[in-house]
Amino acid sequence: MKLSLKISELIDALKTLPGIGPKSAKRMALSLLSSNKEIGLNLSKSIESAILSIQLCSKCFVLNDKEICEICSSSDRDNNSICVIESTSDLYSIEETSEFNGRYFVLNGLLSPIDNIGTDELRIEKLLDLIDAFNAKEVILALNSTLEGEATAYFLFDKLKKKDVVVTRIAQGVPAGGDLNYVDNNTLRRAISFRTELK
Amino acid sequence: MKLSLKISELIDALKTLPGIGPKSAKRMALSLLSSNKEIGLNLSKSIESAILSIQLCSKCFVLNDKEICEICSSSDRDNNSICVIESTSDLYSIEETSEFNGRYFVLNGLLSPIDNIGTDELRIEKLLDLIDAFNAKEVILALNSTLEGEATAYFLFDKLKKKDVVVTRIAQGVPAGGDLNYVDNNTLRRAISFRTELK
Numbered sequence: 470m471k472l473s474l475k476i477s478e479l480i481d482a483l484k485t486l487p488g489i490g491p492k493s494a495k496r497m498a499l500s501l502l503s504s505n506k507e508i509g510l511n512l513s514k515s516i517e518s519a520i521l522s523i524q525l526c527s528k529c530f531v532l533n534d535k536e537i538c539e540i541c542s543s544s545d546r547d548n549n550s551i552c553v554i555e556s557t558s559d560l561y562s563i564e565e566t567s568e569f570n571g572r573y574f575v576l577n578g579l580l581s582p583i584d585n586i587g588t589d590e591l592r593i594e595k596l597l598d599l600i601d602a603f604n605a606k607e608v609i610l611a612l613n614s615t616l617e618g619e620a621t622a623y624f625l626f627d628k629l630k631k632k633d634v635v636v637t638r639i640a641q642g643v644p645a646g647g648d649l650n651y652v653d654n655n656t657l658r659r660a661i662s663f664r665t666e667l668k
Numbered sequence: 669m670k671l672s673l674k675i676s677e678l679i680d681a682l683k684t685l686p687g688i689g690p691k692s693a694k695r696m697a698l699s700l701l702s703s704n705k706e707i708g709l710n711l712s713k714s715i716e717s718a719i720l721s722i723q724l725c726s727k728c729f730v731l732n733d734k735e736i737c738e739i740c741s742s743s744d745r746d747n748n749s750i751c752v753i754e755s756t757s758d759l760y761s762i763e764e765t766s767e768f769n770g771r772y773f774v775l776n777g778l779l780s781p782i783d784n785i786g787t788d789e790l791r792i793e794k795l796l797d798l799i800d801a802f803n804a805k806e807v808i809l810a811l812n813s814t815l816e817g818e819a820t821a822y823f824l825f826d827k828l829k830k831k832d833v834v835v836t837r838i839a840q841g842v843p844a845g846g847d848l849n850y851v852d853n854n855t856l857r858r859a860i861s862f863r864t865e866l867k
Contacts, residue, residue: 472760473733475718482714485707487699488692499757500686501715502722502731508684513715515681516700519674520708523701532701534672558698561671 476502528599530575530592532557540573547571548603553596553610553625555579555618563611571609574599579617580624591621593628600632610638614659675701727798729774729791731756739772746770749806750798752824754778754817762810770808773798778816779823790820792827799831809837813858 472480476498483494501509525531526538533539540546540560550571554560560573574596578586600608608629612618622638629636642660643652652660671679675697682693700708724730725737732738739745739759749770753759759772773795777785799807807828811817821837828835841859842851851859 473722473731475714475721475733476731479714479718482711485711486696488695493687495757495760496687497685498718499731499755502718503755506719509715509719512681512684513712513719515674515678516708516712516715519678519697519701520705520712522674523672532672532675532698534674556698556702558694561694 525575528602529573530577530595531560531573545570549605550607550609551596551599551603551605553608553612555612559611569609571607572599572603572605576612576621576625579612579615579621581617588624591624593625596625597628597632600629600634605634607635607637608632610636612638614641724774727801728772729776729794730759730772744769747802748804749808750795750802750804751808751810752795753810754812758810768808770806771798771802771804775811775820778811778814778820780816787823790823792824795824796827796831799828799833804833806834806836807831809835811837813840 479498479501480491480494483489483497484491486494489497501512522534523532524534524536526533526535526541528537528541531538531540535542547570550569551574552563552569552571553574553576554563555576555578557575560575563569563573574592576591576596578584578590580586580588580591596608599605608625610622610625612622626636641656641663643649643656649657678697678700679690679693682688682696683690685693688696700711721733722731723733723735725732725734725740727736727740730737730739734741746769749768750773751762751768751770752773752775753762754775754777756774759774762768762772773791775790775795777783777789779785779787779790795807798804807824809821809824811821825835840855840862842848842855848856
């Protein structure tokens, strides 16, 4: 027997979510249909309402529900440093650490020829504008330590030379709680090469 | 910074999906909001439309879009055997094997005191009615080989004694492609005890 059309359509739609394959999508669909209708209808409504109300902040390009986001419009944040990130989710991860109190800028991806992301896709000019707007002194590159992240970091470093800013990059090394026996060679190599002095 | 209210609401709604924790829900929410709006709106619509149109078949209780499902209303299926399953998803798994051409019956769970599923929650009377309706000769119990599945199987076996049907259970043993070195003790014990004669 084939699946009912509505169920197949639902499974196909769920498969568009990141990390969801056919088996998980089927499980989700049947769970949505078996449990309380209100829960599923609420999910449907939340998706629609979020999609229709969320926009990009016109200054830092973070996903939020205002024309200018909470961080860009806050007077409590430090104008001196701008943290450059790949996407909105990185902002939430960094905010959770409470280690940074400056401004953010969402780059819109990392240089990646395989995904057709070239230098034109990144919002370089907007970043330069934001540096001027806040009169920032430091640009922190908080990008993935992947090949794409490294390439993007060096590209940005080059572009930022014409501005009077210090360009820094978040540290690379052994993760917290990391056992050296289980750390890969590249990580260990960088941890040694970027060693810090105990004072 | 806190997440925008709409994003938090969306994350909470996504967390109601099976197997989705806070991290996956956040990733899904931001992916829905970053990618093409049409894809997300289509997901929202599919969920709503499936929930509003799907019902339980009045004979076998499988989730489908008709009053009586395709299998129950088909004349090509064998009336002699009824396969008892826990939920609709098991039907799809069994149909994919093309090994069974009879009728189905969805039990609505397995006996599990911890989940408050007792004998009253299972649709025993409806199963007995279906056996009469199809004048079935065999009831196949295709239940999980967990403690709950075993308990339910023995309970059903007892209830079915008053009917003139053969009660069978799907085989338990080493999974296809299974390496005996990696098979757990209980599985191996059952595989030995349910061994079959080569003829």
